[in-house]
Amino acid sequence: xxxxxxxxxxxxxxxxxxxxxxxxxxxxxxxxxxxxxxxxxxxxxxxxxxxxxxxxxxxxxxxxxxxxxxxxxxxxxxxxxxxxxxxxxxxxxxxxxxxxxxxxxxxxxxxxxxxxxxxxxxxxxxxxxxxxxxxxxxxxxxxxxxxxxxxxxxxxxxxxxxxxxxxxxxxxxx
Numbered sequence: 001x002x003x004x005x006x007x008x009x010x011x012x013x014x015x016x017x018x019x020x021x022x023x024x025x026x027x028x029x030x031x032x033x034x035x036x037x038x039x040x041x042x043x044x045x046x047x048x049x050x051x052x053x054x055x056x057x058x059x060x061x062x063x064x065x066x067x068x069x070x071x072x073x074x075x076x077x078x079x080x081x082x083x084x085x086x087x088x089x090x091x092x093x094x095x096x097x098x099x100x101x102x103x104x105x106x107x108x109x110x111x112x113x114x115x116x117x118x119x120x121x122x123x124x125x126x127x128x129x130x131x132x133x134x135x136x137x138x139x140x141x142x143x144x145x146x147x148x149x150x151x152x153x154x155x156x157x158x159x160x161x162x163x164x165x166x167x168x169x170x171x172x173x174x
Contacts, residue, residue, distance in 0.1 A: 008156040008164055010070040012036050013045035013063045017056055017076035017086055018137060021048060027139045028075040035146045036073075041154065044069050051077050053089040060090055064127045070167040071154060072130060076137030078121045086134050087121045094125025094132065101133065101149065108148040109141065129168040 014036075016029040023029075026048060033043055045063060049056045056077070063069045077086030091097065101124035109117040122145065124133045131154075135145040156164040164170040 004156040004164070006156070007040055008169060010041045010154060010164065010167065010169060011044040011068055012041050012071040012073060013047075013069050014043065015046075015056070015059060015063075015072065015074045016048045016137075017051055017074055018048065019050045019083060021076070021137075023048065028135075028137055028142045031139050031142050032073055032075060032135075032146065035143070035151070036154075039151055039155070041071075051083040051085055053085050056086065057089045057093065060132065061093060064093060064130045064132070067168060069130060070169050072132045073150070074132070074134045075142050078123070078134055078136045080119045080121070084121070087123050090132060090134060091123065091125065093127050095128065096126045098124040098126065098131075104149055105135070105145055109144055112140065112144060126166060129166065131163055131167060 014029050014032045016026050029046065033046065037043060047059055049059055060072060063072050074086060077084045102122045105122040106117045106120055109120060120136050122135055133150060135142050152158045153163045155162060156170065
């Protein structure tokens, strides 16, 4: 996988997983949309879903099956409370888990929130050539995940490698 000389905009979907957020107060989803579009990507879909394993799985599975969606970013449900179930809901949908994503997220997050980062179960995977990144629900965590990891890894020009080449867009199937 090599970096391209030209930027390739990706079609991205954003899903906020929360029992309390609405489109009016979803600052984390708003921040993700703002950052991905500022980077030159396109918002393909956006939705909200309560912390329900089967509902979130259904939304994500439909987006994974959509050949026009290259990347899915979720926010919320990665903590340790009883209702936090994003990893349990979405990991079974992954063809491959991106092990280093959660590890790197917790590493960079440590500088901001210290040992509390242990309670983050951020994760990522690849399904049907669609990248799925699951971030915590706080706006700060979404900014950390985007600015420290996703912005570079979703830029086709980033060297020595990036994730664009493993999407359907990067493999030339879109």
